[in-house]
Amino acid sequence: MRSLPVFDDLRAFLGWAEAAGDLARLSAPVDLRHEMTAVQLATLRAGGPVLRFDAARRDGQRAGMPVIANLFGTPARVAAGLGLAPGEVPGFGEFLAALRNPPPVEGMRDALSKWPMLRAALQTRPKVLRRGVAQERAAPADMSLIPAQIPWPGDAGPLLTWPVVVTRPHGSEARQTGRYNLGIYRAQVLSPDRLILRWLAHRGGAAHHRTWARASEPMPVAIALGADPATLLAAALPLPETVSEMAFSGVLRGARAELAPATTVPLLVPANAEIILEGWVHPGEVAPEGPFGDHTGYYNAVEPFPVMRLSAITHRRDPIYLTTVTGRPPDEPSVIGEVFNTLALPMIRAQIPEVTDLWLPPAACSYRMAVVQIDKRYPGQARRVMMALWGMLAQFSYTKTIIVVDRDIDPRNWDDIAWAMATRMDAARDVMLLDGTPMDYLDFASPHEGLAGKMGIDATTKIGAETVRDWGQVMALDPAHVARAESLLRGVLP
Structure with a gap:
């Protein structure tokens, strides 16, 4: 290990x-x-x-x-x-x-494997x-x-x-x-x-x-x-x-x-x-x-x-x-937070199994925004995940904004996130606002010290009762053609 x-x-x-x-x-x-x-x-x-x-x-x-x-x-x-x-x-x-x-341990061999x-x-x-x-x-x-x-x-x-x-x-x-x-x-x-x-x-x-x-x-x-x-x-x-x-x-x-x-x-x-x-x-x-x-x-x-x-x-x-110094990211605490993000993901998934990946953008002070990738299976699941993160896990009590995306979206890529929000999110239907929730009192944007609003954005594909329209089909090339293009252009493109 x-x-x-x-x-x-x-x-x-x-x-x-x-x-x-x-x-x-x-x-x-x-x-x-x-x-x-x-x-x-x-x-x-x-x-x-x-x-x-x-x-x-x-x-x-x-x-x-x-x-x-x-x-x-x-x-x-x-x-x-x-x-x-x-x-x-x-x-x-x-x-x-x-x-x-x-x-649970099952037998001596299993006990030894957990040594x-x-x-x-x-x-x-x-x-x-x-x-x-x-x-x-x-x-x-x-x-x-x-x-x-x-x-x-x-x-x-x-x-x-x-x-x-x-x-x-x-x-x-x-x-x-x-x-x-x-x-x-x-x-x-x-x-x-x-x-x-x-x-x-x-x-x-x-x-x-x-x-x-x-x-x-x-x-x-x-x-x-x-x-x-x-x-x-x-x-x-x-x-x-x-x-x-x-x-x-x-x-x-x-x-x-x-x-x-x-x-x-x-x-x-x-x-x-x-x-x-x-x-x-x-x-x-x-x-x-x-x-x-x-x-x-x-x-x-x-x-x-x-x-x-x-x-x-x-x-x-x-x-x-x-010594160290703290300031607007990137700083040393934000670098540490990147690694802690990776360490924490399995513990988060143990509590909320549908979470497949999660990113706390360092630029958002490492905890005030979260982008969550889920394996979506039923209507309302993105909202359930938002509420679970805010309510079950203390480390997310100060997270002001949660954006939930599907598995085909890279939660660490702002271009992917922007595309998901632009094509899978309706501002009236898919934004959840909460008021009077706990907040870091250092957040000067909060109207009251220690209390503020939170926003959840459902940027996932809408299924079942979430929409009355037929959902669009994502465009994609044949993987064989993509591989052929890469082969032809090897050494041509930088």
């Missing part, structure tokens, strides 16, 4: 990328304020390599550590972070779907070390040591953009890693020893925070900077609430996660990260966060979010800092 080696830490992944000629070291000075963003985006949009900035600068001074960017700037590197070649991603998606809903699934389950149990390499050195609780970017001209200040935020609910114990949440929540540097954690209300970190706030107790928090690829991708995946990202990273990695006790808070932290930030979030302590440029291509409004007071920073002997 896996063709690439296990990447125990970020350095192993960077070594693999460099050996493949997919890492570039930049020795020229690059400013962390805005300039690094321009270099990252230009590289990503050219399909370029991982970047290592060896002379990052802030306020004219050289940063105390190298900066890594564009880590997952191509779909191939996202797949590699999962230990896979690009062509193996669909198969891994099938495996993950089976792992979530395993088929990879059993092995993956065993790999979800983390291994606890006494001390990790992320704790080789202790540093003052001073964020000026961290070369955080100021990505966009309108940003409020330095921002941690690839933090893996580790939390657990009140009433749990540090050893109960199955109850942990790992989330990628951006963190604004407020002062040398304070960060603002921007977790939205529906995310796991916010849910844990509410349990500590109800108990009127400070909440322990740890942030891993420069975690291994499996931990980064597990924290970014939209997993069900009942699945621990910490545990799931073992499935992605192909080896058990290694954790170590934090030094000042009751949490276990990724032992092989580059840097660990430790601290507490006290009940009721918030600060205005932002504005910051977001994946929508707009700046977010300023809003209050919880403050984390740092109690310790630990790091490797020679740490490196991992």
